[in-house]
Amino acid sequence: MNELNHWHPVLKSAALRQKPIGIELCGQEIVLFRTQSGKVGALKDRCPHRRMRLSLGWVEAEQLVCPFHGWRYGCDGQGHSPSTPRLKPCAEQFETAERYGWIWLKAAKSETSLPDLDFPDYHLACSLEHRIQAPLELVIDIFAEMEHAPTSHTFFGYGRSQVADVEPRFDFSDPTTIKLLSIVPQRSLPWIFEKMFGIRGGDRFFNHLTMHFSPMYHTYEIYWEQQKTGQLRQERLLSVFFFNPINSDETQCMSLHYLSKPQWGMPVFHLLQKHVLKYVLDHEVKRDKWVLENIADKQVDLQQLCLGRFDRILIEYRKRLQRIYRGQGAVSSATQSEPSKITQALYQLASSSNFPKDRSI
Ligand code: FES
Ligand SMILES: [Fe+2]
Incomplete structure:
Protein backbone atom coordinates (compact mmCIF):
# COMPACT_ATOMS: atom_id res chain seq x y z
CA MET A 1 0.00 0.00 0.00
CA ALA A 108 10.15 -0.34 6.31
CA LYS A 109 11.61 -0.04 2.83
CA SER A 110 10.40 3.36 1.69
CA GLU A 111 12.86 6.21 1.49
CA THR A 112 11.29 9.47 2.58
CA SER A 113 12.38 11.93 5.22
CA LEU A 114 10.52 13.32 8.17
CA PRO A 115 9.19 16.84 7.63
CA ASP A 116 11.11 19.67 9.25
CA LEU A 117 8.86 21.16 11.91
CA ASP A 118 11.46 23.36 13.63
CA PHE A 119 10.30 26.91 13.08
CA PRO A 120 12.93 29.26 14.53
CA ASP A 121 10.61 32.26 14.89
CA TYR A 122 7.96 30.33 16.80
CA HIS A 123 7.56 28.28 19.94
CA LEU A 124 5.27 25.31 20.38
CA ALA A 125 2.07 26.27 22.20
CA CYS A 126 0.06 23.03 22.11
CA SER A 127 -0.65 19.81 20.25
CA LEU A 128 -4.04 18.25 19.56
CA GLU A 129 -5.46 15.00 18.28
CA HIS A 130 -8.91 14.42 16.76
CA ARG A 131 -10.60 11.43 15.19
CA ILE A 132 -13.22 12.13 12.60
CA GLN A 133 -15.70 9.63 11.23
CA ALA A 134 -15.19 10.63 7.61
CA PRO A 135 -12.88 9.55 4.78
CA LEU A 136 -9.55 11.30 4.23
CA GLU A 137 -10.72 13.21 1.15
CA LEU A 138 -13.68 14.79 2.92
CA VAL A 139 -11.53 15.80 5.87
CA ILE A 140 -8.98 17.43 3.58
CA ASP A 141 -11.79 19.15 1.65
CA ILE A 142 -12.84 21.05 4.74
CA PHE A 143 -9.27 21.87 5.75
CA ALA A 144 -8.55 23.20 2.25
CA GLU A 145 -11.48 25.46 1.48
CA MET A 146 -12.39 28.63 3.28
CA GLU A 147 -16.01 29.13 2.27
CA HIS A 148 -17.22 27.27 5.36
CA ALA A 149 -15.31 29.52 7.80
CA PRO A 150 -18.06 32.08 8.52
CA THR A 151 -20.80 29.49 9.02
CA SER A 152 -18.91 26.62 10.62
CA HIS A 153 -16.34 28.45 12.71
CA THR A 154 -16.53 30.79 15.66
CA PHE A 155 -13.25 32.66 15.92
CA PHE A 156 -11.01 32.92 12.89
CA GLY A 157 -11.67 34.66 9.60
CA TYR A 158 -14.47 36.68 8.14
CA GLY A 159 -18.18 37.13 8.83
CA ARG A 160 -21.03 35.75 6.74
CA SER A 161 -21.90 39.03 5.05
CA GLN A 162 -18.45 39.20 3.39
CA VAL A 163 -18.38 35.83 1.63
CA ALA A 164 -19.25 37.24 -1.80
CA ASP A 165 -16.26 39.62 -1.70
CA VAL A 166 -13.64 37.09 -0.65
CA GLU A 167 -11.20 36.02 -3.35
CA PRO A 168 -9.08 32.99 -2.56
CA ARG A 169 -5.65 33.24 -4.23
CA PHE A 170 -4.47 29.85 -5.42
CA ASP A 171 -0.99 28.86 -6.48
CA PHE A 172 -0.85 25.51 -8.32
CA SER A 173 2.52 26.15 -10.00
CA ASP A 174 4.45 23.62 -7.87
CA PRO A 175 3.46 20.02 -8.73
CA THR A 176 4.24 18.84 -5.18
CA THR A 177 2.37 21.41 -3.08
CA ILE A 178 -0.61 23.73 -3.28
CA LYS A 179 -0.66 27.20 -1.81
CA LEU A 180 -3.66 29.29 -0.93
CA LEU A 181 -3.63 32.80 0.45
CA SER A 182 -6.74 34.26 2.03
CA ILE A 183 -6.90 37.89 3.11
CA VAL A 184 -10.17 38.69 4.79
CA PRO A 185 -11.51 41.07 7.42
CA GLN A 186 -11.30 39.48 10.85
CA ARG A 187 -14.76 39.06 12.35
CA SER A 188 -15.36 40.50 15.81
CA LEU A 189 -13.91 38.41 18.62
CA PRO A 190 -14.57 37.93 22.32
CA TRP A 191 -12.95 40.74 24.31
CA ILE A 192 -10.64 38.38 26.23
CA PHE A 193 -9.33 36.87 23.00
CA GLU A 194 -8.64 40.29 21.48
CA LYS A 195 -6.76 41.38 24.60
CA MET A 196 -4.78 38.19 24.89
CA PHE A 197 -3.58 38.10 21.29
CA GLY A 198 -3.47 41.83 20.58
CA ILE A 199 -5.83 41.70 17.60
CA ARG A 200 -9.17 43.40 16.87
CA GLY A 201 -12.28 42.61 14.89
CA GLY A 202 -11.88 44.46 11.57
CA ASP A 203 -8.12 43.73 11.31
CA ARG A 204 -7.00 42.19 8.04
CA PHE A 205 -6.60 38.44 8.64
CA PHE A 206 -3.92 36.73 6.52
CA ASN A 207 -3.89 32.96 6.19
CA HIS A 208 -1.18 31.27 4.11
CA LEU A 209 -2.07 27.63 3.61
CA THR A 210 0.47 25.21 2.13
CA MET A 211 -0.67 21.67 1.39
CA HIS A 212 1.99 18.92 1.34
CA PHE A 213 1.43 15.39 0.09
CA SER A 214 4.42 13.38 1.35
CA PRO A 215 3.65 13.20 4.18
CA MET A 216 0.10 14.45 3.99
CA TYR A 217 -0.03 17.70 5.97
CA HIS A 218 -1.06 21.35 5.88
CA THR A 219 0.67 24.37 7.36
CA TYR A 220 -1.30 27.52 8.12
CA GLU A 221 0.62 30.72 8.80
CA ILE A 222 -1.75 33.26 10.26
CA TYR A 223 -1.19 36.91 11.13
CA TRP A 224 -3.15 40.13 11.35
CA GLU A 225 -2.69 43.66 10.08
CA GLN A 226 -4.19 46.74 11.66
CA GLN A 227 -6.79 48.00 9.22
CA LYS A 228 -6.15 51.75 9.52
CA THR A 229 -2.36 51.88 9.77
CA GLY A 230 -1.43 48.72 7.82
CA GLN A 231 0.85 47.78 10.71
CA LEU A 232 1.31 44.10 11.43
CA ARG A 233 0.10 42.87 14.79
CA GLN A 234 2.78 41.28 16.87
CA GLU A 235 1.19 37.87 17.42
CA ARG A 236 1.49 35.24 14.69
CA LEU A 237 0.15 31.72 14.67
CA LEU A 238 1.46 28.69 12.82
CA SER A 239 -0.59 25.49 12.76
CA VAL A 240 0.45 22.18 11.24
CA PHE A 241 -2.17 19.49 10.61
CA PHE A 242 -1.34 15.89 9.63
CA PHE A 243 -4.03 13.65 8.20
CA ASN A 244 -3.83 9.90 8.75
CA PRO A 245 -6.42 7.68 7.10
CA ILE A 246 -7.28 5.11 9.79
CA ASN A 247 -9.42 3.24 7.28
CA SER A 248 -11.78 4.24 4.49
CA ASP A 249 -14.33 5.69 6.98
CA GLU A 250 -12.22 7.37 9.64
CA THR A 251 -9.40 9.91 9.70
CA GLN A 252 -7.03 10.97 12.45
CA CYS A 253 -5.89 14.61 12.62
CA MET A 254 -2.71 15.25 14.55
CA SER A 255 -1.83 18.91 14.91
CA LEU A 256 0.89 21.14 16.37
CA HIS A 257 0.28 24.82 17.06
CA TYR A 258 2.97 27.44 17.43
CA LEU A 259 2.92 31.07 18.55
CA SER A 260 5.48 33.69 17.67
CA LYS A 261 8.34 33.90 20.17
CA PRO A 262 7.09 35.49 23.41
CA GLN A 263 8.51 38.66 24.87
CA TRP A 264 10.66 38.17 27.92
CA GLY A 265 8.80 38.04 31.19
CA MET A 266 5.10 37.51 31.85
CA PRO A 267 5.31 33.69 32.06
CA VAL A 268 1.85 33.43 33.61
CA PHE A 269 0.36 35.44 30.75
CA HIS A 270 2.03 33.21 28.15
CA LEU A 271 0.85 30.09 29.90
CA LEU A 272 -2.70 31.44 29.95
CA GLN A 273 -2.36 32.38 26.27
CA LYS A 274 -1.41 28.79 25.40
CA HIS A 275 -4.41 27.42 27.28
CA VAL A 276 -6.80 29.84 25.58
CA LEU A 277 -5.32 28.99 22.17
CA LYS A 278 -5.65 25.27 22.83
CA TYR A 279 -9.29 25.71 23.81
CA VAL A 280 -10.05 27.83 20.74
CA LEU A 281 -8.33 25.49 18.26
CA ASP A 282 -9.89 22.39 19.78
CA HIS A 283 -13.28 24.08 19.52
CA GLU A 284 -12.68 25.02 15.86
CA VAL A 285 -11.57 21.51 14.85
CA LYS A 286 -14.57 20.04 16.65
CA ARG A 287 -16.79 22.33 14.57
CA ASP A 288 -15.26 20.81 11.41
CA LYS A 289 -15.67 17.34 12.90
CA TRP A 290 -19.35 17.99 13.59
CA VAL A 291 -19.95 19.13 10.00
CA LEU A 292 -18.03 16.20 8.50
CA GLU A 293 -19.76 13.59 10.60
CA ASN A 294 -23.15 14.98 9.58
CA ILE A 295 -22.59 14.98 5.83
CA ALA A 296 -25.44 12.86 4.54
CA ASP A 297 -23.47 11.00 1.89
CA LYS A 298 -19.77 10.49 2.50
CA GLN A 299 -18.82 9.40 -1.01
CA VAL A 300 -15.52 10.98 -1.94
CA ASP A 301 -16.00 11.55 -5.67
CA LEU A 302 -16.84 15.04 -6.81
CA GLN A 303 -19.34 14.01 -9.43
CA GLN A 304 -22.96 15.10 -9.09
CA LEU A 305 -21.86 17.90 -6.77
CA CYS A 306 -22.71 21.48 -7.54
CA LEU A 307 -19.29 22.94 -6.87
CA GLY A 308 -18.67 26.68 -6.42
CA ARG A 309 -15.68 28.94 -7.01
CA PHE A 310 -14.05 28.10 -3.66
CA ASP A 311 -14.02 24.41 -4.56
CA ARG A 312 -11.41 24.55 -7.30
CA ILE A 313 -8.74 23.60 -4.78
CA LEU A 314 -10.57 20.29 -4.18
CA ILE A 315 -10.06 19.24 -7.78
CA GLU A 316 -6.40 20.24 -7.78
CA TYR A 317 -5.42 18.69 -4.46
CA ARG A 318 -7.06 15.37 -5.34
CA LYS A 319 -4.79 15.06 -8.37
CA ARG A 320 -1.73 15.46 -6.15
CA LEU A 321 -3.18 13.21 -3.46
CA GLN A 322 -3.62 10.42 -6.00
CA ARG A 323 -0.26 10.92 -7.69
CA ILE A 324 1.99 11.61 -4.69
CA TYR A 325 0.32 10.18 -1.58
CA ARG A 326 -1.43 7.21 -3.13
CA GLY A 327 1.24 6.72 -5.80
CA GLN A 328 -1.28 6.29 -8.60
CA GLY A 329 -0.23 8.01 -11.81
CA ALA A 330 -3.71 8.93 -12.87
CA VAL A 331 -6.59 10.03 -10.69
CA SER A 332 -8.61 6.94 -9.82
CA SER A 333 -12.07 6.37 -11.18
CA ALA A 334 -13.46 7.02 -7.72
CA THR A 335 -12.43 10.65 -7.94
CA GLN A 336 -12.36 11.34 -11.64
CA SER A 337 -13.83 8.95 -14.14
CA GLU A 338 -16.06 10.57 -16.75
CA PRO A 339 -16.67 14.01 -15.27
CA SER A 340 -20.34 14.81 -14.85
CA LYS A 341 -21.79 17.79 -16.68
CA ILE A 342 -21.58 19.79 -13.47
CA THR A 343 -17.94 18.88 -12.92
CA GLN A 344 -17.16 19.64 -16.55
CA ALA A 345 -18.84 22.98 -16.09
CA LEU A 346 -16.67 23.60 -13.05
CA TYR A 347 -13.53 22.77 -15.00
CA GLN A 348 -14.65 25.29 -17.61
CA LEU A 349 -15.45 27.82 -14.92
CA ALA A 350 -12.05 27.19 -13.37
CA SER A 351 -10.28 27.96 -16.62
CA SER A 352 -12.50 30.86 -17.65
CA SER A 353 -11.58 34.47 -17.14
CA ASN A 354 -14.26 34.82 -14.43
CA PHE A 355 -12.41 32.48 -12.15
CA PRO A 356 -9.81 34.15 -9.90
CA LYS A 357 -6.46 33.83 -11.63
CA ASP A 358 -3.67 31.79 -10.05
CA ARG A 359 -1.05 34.15 -8.87
CA SER A 360 2.11 34.12 -6.91
CA ILE A 361 1.54 34.43 -3.24
S1 FES B 1 2.59 -17.53 19.66
FE1 FES B 1 1.00 -18.67 18.82
S2 FES B 1 -0.30 -17.18 17.99
FE2 FES B 1 1.33 -16.10 18.73
FE1 LIG C 1 -12.70 24.41 9.12
Whole structure:
Protein backbone atom coordinates (compact mmCIF):
# COMPACT_ATOMS: atom_id res chain seq x y z
CA MET A 1 0.00 0.00 0.00
CA ASN A 2 1.63 3.22 -1.16
CA GLU A 3 0.15 5.46 1.56
CA LEU A 4 2.27 3.72 4.17
CA ASN A 5 5.43 4.72 2.29
CA HIS A 6 5.00 8.19 3.79
CA TRP A 7 5.64 9.15 7.40
CA HIS A 8 2.55 9.43 9.63
CA PRO A 9 2.57 10.81 13.21
CA VAL A 10 0.38 8.20 14.87
CA LEU A 11 0.66 8.61 18.64
CA LYS A 12 1.96 10.99 21.29
CA SER A 13 5.33 9.67 22.50
CA ALA A 14 4.27 9.96 26.14
CA ALA A 15 1.32 7.61 25.53
CA LEU A 16 3.55 4.60 24.78
CA ARG A 17 4.97 3.15 27.98
CA GLN A 18 5.44 -0.50 28.98
CA LYS A 19 2.11 -1.66 27.58
CA PRO A 20 1.93 -2.27 23.80
CA ILE A 21 -0.71 -0.25 21.94
CA GLY A 22 -2.70 -1.39 18.91
CA ILE A 23 -3.47 1.23 16.28
CA GLU A 24 -5.00 1.24 12.83
CA LEU A 25 -3.48 3.11 9.89
CA CYS A 26 -4.50 2.88 6.24
CA GLY A 27 -6.70 -0.08 7.14
CA GLN A 28 -3.81 -2.04 8.68
CA GLU A 29 -3.72 -3.06 12.32
CA ILE A 30 -0.32 -2.32 13.81
CA VAL A 31 1.13 -2.85 17.29
CA LEU A 32 3.45 -0.24 18.77
CA PHE A 33 5.67 -1.23 21.67
CA ARG A 34 8.53 0.27 23.64
CA THR A 35 11.40 -2.01 24.63
CA GLN A 36 13.19 -1.81 27.96
CA SER A 37 15.96 0.29 26.39
CA GLY A 38 13.33 2.80 25.16
CA LYS A 39 13.34 1.84 21.48
CA VAL A 40 9.98 1.94 19.70
CA GLY A 41 8.96 -1.06 17.59
CA ALA A 42 6.03 -1.36 15.16
CA LEU A 43 4.83 -4.70 13.79
CA LYS A 44 1.76 -5.92 12.01
CA ASP A 45 -0.70 -6.74 14.79
CA ARG A 46 -0.88 -10.43 13.84
CA CYS A 47 1.37 -13.12 15.22
CA PRO A 48 2.74 -15.11 12.25
CA HIS A 49 2.13 -18.31 14.23
CA ARG A 50 -1.68 -18.40 14.60
CA ARG A 51 -2.64 -14.76 14.02
CA MET A 52 -3.10 -13.68 17.66
CA ARG A 53 -3.13 -9.93 18.26
CA LEU A 54 0.36 -9.03 19.42
CA SER A 55 -1.00 -5.81 20.96
CA LEU A 56 -2.49 -7.97 23.74
CA GLY A 57 0.97 -9.26 24.60
CA TRP A 58 3.74 -7.74 26.71
CA VAL A 59 7.35 -6.63 26.45
CA GLU A 60 10.26 -8.57 27.91
CA ALA A 61 13.64 -6.87 27.54
CA GLU A 62 13.91 -5.98 23.82
CA GLN A 63 11.13 -8.26 22.56
CA LEU A 64 7.35 -8.29 22.30
CA VAL A 65 5.80 -11.53 23.59
CA CYS A 66 2.68 -13.00 21.99
CA PRO A 67 0.06 -13.84 24.68
CA PHE A 68 -1.08 -17.06 22.92
CA HIS A 69 1.98 -19.37 22.90
CA GLY A 70 4.74 -17.00 24.00
CA TRP A 71 6.58 -16.55 20.70
CA ARG A 72 8.58 -13.33 20.80
CA TYR A 73 9.58 -10.67 18.28
CA GLY A 74 12.17 -7.90 18.17
CA CYS A 75 11.75 -4.43 16.66
CA ASP A 76 13.12 -5.81 13.37
CA GLY A 77 10.29 -8.37 13.25
CA GLN A 78 12.65 -11.34 13.71
CA GLY A 79 10.97 -13.86 15.99
CA HIS A 80 11.76 -16.81 18.19
CA SER A 81 9.59 -19.80 19.02
CA PRO A 82 10.50 -21.26 22.45
CA SER A 83 8.86 -24.59 21.50
CA THR A 84 10.44 -24.92 18.03
CA PRO A 85 13.72 -22.96 18.13
CA ARG A 86 14.75 -23.96 14.58
CA LEU A 87 11.77 -21.99 13.20
CA LYS A 88 12.58 -18.40 12.22
CA PRO A 89 9.19 -16.63 12.36
CA CYS A 90 9.12 -13.11 11.02
CA ALA A 91 6.45 -10.46 11.70
CA GLU A 92 5.93 -7.63 9.21
CA GLN A 93 7.84 -4.65 10.55
CA PHE A 94 7.44 -0.88 10.12
CA GLU A 95 10.00 1.86 10.54
CA THR A 96 9.49 4.25 13.45
CA ALA A 97 10.87 7.56 14.62
CA GLU A 98 10.24 9.76 17.65
CA ARG A 99 10.25 13.47 17.05
CA TYR A 100 8.26 16.61 17.94
CA GLY A 101 6.61 14.66 20.79
CA TRP A 102 5.08 12.09 18.46
CA ILE A 103 5.77 8.54 17.30
CA TRP A 104 6.04 8.40 13.51
CA LEU A 105 5.57 5.36 11.34
CA LYS A 106 6.08 4.30 7.73
CA ALA A 107 6.72 1.16 5.66
CA ALA A 108 10.15 -0.34 6.31
CA LYS A 109 11.61 -0.04 2.83
CA SER A 110 10.40 3.36 1.69
CA GLU A 111 12.86 6.21 1.49
CA THR A 112 11.29 9.47 2.58
CA SER A 113 12.38 11.93 5.22
CA LEU A 114 10.52 13.32 8.17
CA PRO A 115 9.19 16.84 7.63
CA ASP A 116 11.11 19.67 9.25
CA LEU A 117 8.86 21.16 11.91
CA ASP A 118 11.46 23.36 13.63
CA PHE A 119 10.30 26.91 13.08
CA PRO A 120 12.93 29.26 14.53
CA ASP A 121 10.61 32.26 14.89
CA TYR A 122 7.96 30.33 16.80
CA HIS A 123 7.56 28.28 19.94
CA LEU A 124 5.27 25.31 20.38
CA ALA A 125 2.07 26.27 22.20
CA CYS A 126 0.06 23.03 22.11
CA SER A 127 -0.65 19.81 20.25
CA LEU A 128 -4.04 18.25 19.56
CA GLU A 129 -5.46 15.00 18.28
CA HIS A 130 -8.91 14.42 16.76
CA ARG A 131 -10.60 11.43 15.19
CA ILE A 132 -13.22 12.13 12.60
CA GLN A 133 -15.70 9.63 11.23
CA ALA A 134 -15.19 10.63 7.61
CA PRO A 135 -12.88 9.55 4.78
CA LEU A 136 -9.55 11.30 4.23
CA GLU A 137 -10.72 13.21 1.15
CA LEU A 138 -13.68 14.79 2.92
CA VAL A 139 -11.53 15.80 5.87
CA ILE A 140 -8.98 17.43 3.58
CA ASP A 141 -11.79 19.15 1.65
CA ILE A 142 -12.84 21.05 4.74
CA PHE A 143 -9.27 21.87 5.75
CA ALA A 144 -8.55 23.20 2.25
CA GLU A 145 -11.48 25.46 1.48
CA MET A 146 -12.39 28.63 3.28
CA GLU A 147 -16.01 29.13 2.27
CA HIS A 148 -17.22 27.27 5.36
CA ALA A 149 -15.31 29.52 7.80
CA PRO A 150 -18.06 32.08 8.52
CA THR A 151 -20.80 29.49 9.02
CA SER A 152 -18.91 26.62 10.62
CA HIS A 153 -16.34 28.45 12.71
CA THR A 154 -16.53 30.79 15.66
CA PHE A 155 -13.25 32.66 15.92
CA PHE A 156 -11.01 32.92 12.89
CA GLY A 157 -11.67 34.66 9.60
CA TYR A 158 -14.47 36.68 8.14
CA GLY A 159 -18.18 37.13 8.83
CA ARG A 160 -21.03 35.75 6.74
CA SER A 161 -21.90 39.03 5.05
CA GLN A 162 -18.45 39.20 3.39
CA VAL A 163 -18.38 35.83 1.63
CA ALA A 164 -19.25 37.24 -1.80
CA ASP A 165 -16.26 39.62 -1.70
CA VAL A 166 -13.64 37.09 -0.65
CA GLU A 167 -11.20 36.02 -3.35
CA PRO A 168 -9.08 32.99 -2.56
CA ARG A 169 -5.65 33.24 -4.23
CA PHE A 170 -4.47 29.85 -5.42
CA ASP A 171 -0.99 28.86 -6.48
CA PHE A 172 -0.85 25.51 -8.32
CA SER A 173 2.52 26.15 -10.00
CA ASP A 174 4.45 23.62 -7.87
CA PRO A 175 3.46 20.02 -8.73
CA THR A 176 4.24 18.84 -5.18
CA THR A 177 2.37 21.41 -3.08
CA ILE A 178 -0.61 23.73 -3.28
CA LYS A 179 -0.66 27.20 -1.81
CA LEU A 180 -3.66 29.29 -0.93
CA LEU A 181 -3.63 32.80 0.45
CA SER A 182 -6.74 34.26 2.03
CA ILE A 183 -6.90 37.89 3.11
CA VAL A 184 -10.17 38.69 4.79
CA PRO A 185 -11.51 41.07 7.42
CA GLN A 186 -11.30 39.48 10.85
CA ARG A 187 -14.76 39.06 12.35
CA SER A 188 -15.36 40.50 15.81
CA LEU A 189 -13.91 38.41 18.62
CA PRO A 190 -14.57 37.93 22.32
CA TRP A 191 -12.95 40.74 24.31
CA ILE A 192 -10.64 38.38 26.23
CA PHE A 193 -9.33 36.87 23.00
CA GLU A 194 -8.64 40.29 21.48
CA LYS A 195 -6.76 41.38 24.60
CA MET A 196 -4.78 38.19 24.89
CA PHE A 197 -3.58 38.10 21.29
CA GLY A 198 -3.47 41.83 20.58
CA ILE A 199 -5.83 41.70 17.60
CA ARG A 200 -9.17 43.40 16.87
CA GLY A 201 -12.28 42.61 14.89
CA GLY A 202 -11.88 44.46 11.57
CA ASP A 203 -8.12 43.73 11.31
CA ARG A 204 -7.00 42.19 8.04
CA PHE A 205 -6.60 38.44 8.64
CA PHE A 206 -3.92 36.73 6.52
CA ASN A 207 -3.89 32.96 6.19
CA HIS A 208 -1.18 31.27 4.11
CA LEU A 209 -2.07 27.63 3.61
CA THR A 210 0.47 25.21 2.13
CA MET A 211 -0.67 21.67 1.39
CA HIS A 212 1.99 18.92 1.34
CA PHE A 213 1.43 15.39 0.09
CA SER A 214 4.42 13.38 1.35
CA PRO A 215 3.65 13.20 4.18
CA MET A 216 0.10 14.45 3.99
CA TYR A 217 -0.03 17.70 5.97
CA HIS A 218 -1.06 21.35 5.88
CA THR A 219 0.67 24.37 7.36
CA TYR A 220 -1.30 27.52 8.12
CA GLU A 221 0.62 30.72 8.80
CA ILE A 222 -1.75 33.26 10.26
CA TYR A 223 -1.19 36.91 11.13
CA TRP A 224 -3.15 40.13 11.35
CA GLU A 225 -2.69 43.66 10.08
CA GLN A 226 -4.19 46.74 11.66
CA GLN A 227 -6.79 48.00 9.22
CA LYS A 228 -6.15 51.75 9.52
CA THR A 229 -2.36 51.88 9.77
CA GLY A 230 -1.43 48.72 7.82
CA GLN A 231 0.85 47.78 10.71
CA LEU A 232 1.31 44.10 11.43
CA ARG A 233 0.10 42.87 14.79
CA GLN A 234 2.78 41.28 16.87
CA GLU A 235 1.19 37.87 17.42
CA ARG A 236 1.49 35.24 14.69
CA LEU A 237 0.15 31.72 14.67
CA LEU A 238 1.46 28.69 12.82
CA SER A 239 -0.59 25.49 12.76
CA VAL A 240 0.45 22.18 11.24
CA PHE A 241 -2.17 19.49 10.61
CA PHE A 242 -1.34 15.89 9.63
CA PHE A 243 -4.03 13.65 8.20
CA ASN A 244 -3.83 9.90 8.75
CA PRO A 245 -6.42 7.68 7.10
CA ILE A 246 -7.28 5.11 9.79
CA ASN A 247 -9.42 3.24 7.28
CA SER A 248 -11.78 4.24 4.49
CA ASP A 249 -14.33 5.69 6.98
CA GLU A 250 -12.22 7.37 9.64
CA THR A 251 -9.40 9.91 9.70
CA GLN A 252 -7.03 10.97 12.45
CA CYS A 253 -5.89 14.61 12.62
CA MET A 254 -2.71 15.25 14.55
CA SER A 255 -1.83 18.91 14.91
CA LEU A 256 0.89 21.14 16.37
CA HIS A 257 0.28 24.82 17.06
CA TYR A 258 2.97 27.44 17.43
CA LEU A 259 2.92 31.07 18.55
CA SER A 260 5.48 33.69 17.67
CA LYS A 261 8.34 33.90 20.17
CA PRO A 262 7.09 35.49 23.41
CA GLN A 263 8.51 38.66 24.87
CA TRP A 264 10.66 38.17 27.92
CA GLY A 265 8.80 38.04 31.19
CA MET A 266 5.10 37.51 31.85
CA PRO A 267 5.31 33.69 32.06
CA VAL A 268 1.85 33.43 33.61
CA PHE A 269 0.36 35.44 30.75
CA HIS A 270 2.03 33.21 28.15
CA LEU A 271 0.85 30.09 29.90
CA LEU A 272 -2.70 31.44 29.95
CA GLN A 273 -2.36 32.38 26.27
CA LYS A 274 -1.41 28.79 25.40
CA HIS A 275 -4.41 27.42 27.28
CA VAL A 276 -6.80 29.84 25.58
CA LEU A 277 -5.32 28.99 22.17
CA LYS A 278 -5.65 25.27 22.83
CA TYR A 279 -9.29 25.71 23.81
CA VAL A 280 -10.05 27.83 20.74
CA LEU A 281 -8.33 25.49 18.26
CA ASP A 282 -9.89 22.39 19.78
CA HIS A 283 -13.28 24.08 19.52
CA GLU A 284 -12.68 25.02 15.86
CA VAL A 285 -11.57 21.51 14.85
CA LYS A 286 -14.57 20.04 16.65
CA ARG A 287 -16.79 22.33 14.57
CA ASP A 288 -15.26 20.81 11.41
CA LYS A 289 -15.67 17.34 12.90
CA TRP A 290 -19.35 17.99 13.59
CA VAL A 291 -19.95 19.13 10.00
CA LEU A 292 -18.03 16.20 8.50
CA GLU A 293 -19.76 13.59 10.60
CA ASN A 294 -23.15 14.98 9.58
CA ILE A 295 -22.59 14.98 5.83
CA ALA A 296 -25.44 12.86 4.54
CA ASP A 297 -23.47 11.00 1.89
CA LYS A 298 -19.77 10.49 2.50
CA GLN A 299 -18.82 9.40 -1.01
CA VAL A 300 -15.52 10.98 -1.94
CA ASP A 301 -16.00 11.55 -5.67
CA LEU A 302 -16.84 15.04 -6.81
CA GLN A 303 -19.34 14.01 -9.43
CA GLN A 304 -22.96 15.10 -9.09
CA LEU A 305 -21.86 17.90 -6.77
CA CYS A 306 -22.71 21.48 -7.54
CA LEU A 307 -19.29 22.94 -6.87
CA GLY A 308 -18.67 26.68 -6.42
CA ARG A 309 -15.68 28.94 -7.01
CA PHE A 310 -14.05 28.10 -3.66
CA ASP A 311 -14.02 24.41 -4.56
CA ARG A 312 -11.41 24.55 -7.30
CA ILE A 313 -8.74 23.60 -4.78
CA LEU A 314 -10.57 20.29 -4.18
CA ILE A 315 -10.06 19.24 -7.78
CA GLU A 316 -6.40 20.24 -7.78
CA TYR A 317 -5.42 18.69 -4.46
CA ARG A 318 -7.06 15.37 -5.34
CA LYS A 319 -4.79 15.06 -8.37
CA ARG A 320 -1.73 15.46 -6.15
CA LEU A 321 -3.18 13.21 -3.46
CA GLN A 322 -3.62 10.42 -6.00
CA ARG A 323 -0.26 10.92 -7.69
CA ILE A 324 1.99 11.61 -4.69
CA TYR A 325 0.32 10.18 -1.58
CA ARG A 326 -1.43 7.21 -3.13
CA GLY A 327 1.24 6.72 -5.80
CA GLN A 328 -1.28 6.29 -8.60
CA GLY A 329 -0.23 8.01 -11.81
CA ALA A 330 -3.71 8.93 -12.87
CA VAL A 331 -6.59 10.03 -10.69
CA SER A 332 -8.61 6.94 -9.82
CA SER A 333 -12.07 6.37 -11.18
CA ALA A 334 -13.46 7.02 -7.72
CA THR A 335 -12.43 10.65 -7.94
CA GLN A 336 -12.36 11.34 -11.64
CA SER A 337 -13.83 8.95 -14.14
CA GLU A 338 -16.06 10.57 -16.75
CA PRO A 339 -16.67 14.01 -15.27
CA SER A 340 -20.34 14.81 -14.85
CA LYS A 341 -21.79 17.79 -16.68
CA ILE A 342 -21.58 19.79 -13.47
CA THR A 343 -17.94 18.88 -12.92
CA GLN A 344 -17.16 19.64 -16.55
CA ALA A 345 -18.84 22.98 -16.09
CA LEU A 346 -16.67 23.60 -13.05
CA TYR A 347 -13.53 22.77 -15.00
CA GLN A 348 -14.65 25.29 -17.61
CA LEU A 349 -15.45 27.82 -14.92
CA ALA A 350 -12.05 27.19 -13.37
CA SER A 351 -10.28 27.96 -16.62
CA SER A 352 -12.50 30.86 -17.65
CA SER A 353 -11.58 34.47 -17.14
CA ASN A 354 -14.26 34.82 -14.43
CA PHE A 355 -12.41 32.48 -12.15
CA PRO A 356 -9.81 34.15 -9.90
CA LYS A 357 -6.46 33.83 -11.63
CA ASP A 358 -3.67 31.79 -10.05
CA ARG A 359 -1.05 34.15 -8.87
CA SER A 360 2.11 34.12 -6.91
CA ILE A 361 1.54 34.43 -3.24
S1 FES B 1 -0.30 -17.18 17.99
FE1 FES B 1 1.33 -16.10 18.73
S2 FES B 1 2.59 -17.53 19.66
FE2 FES B 1 1.00 -18.67 18.82
FE1 LIG C 1 -12.70 24.41 9.12
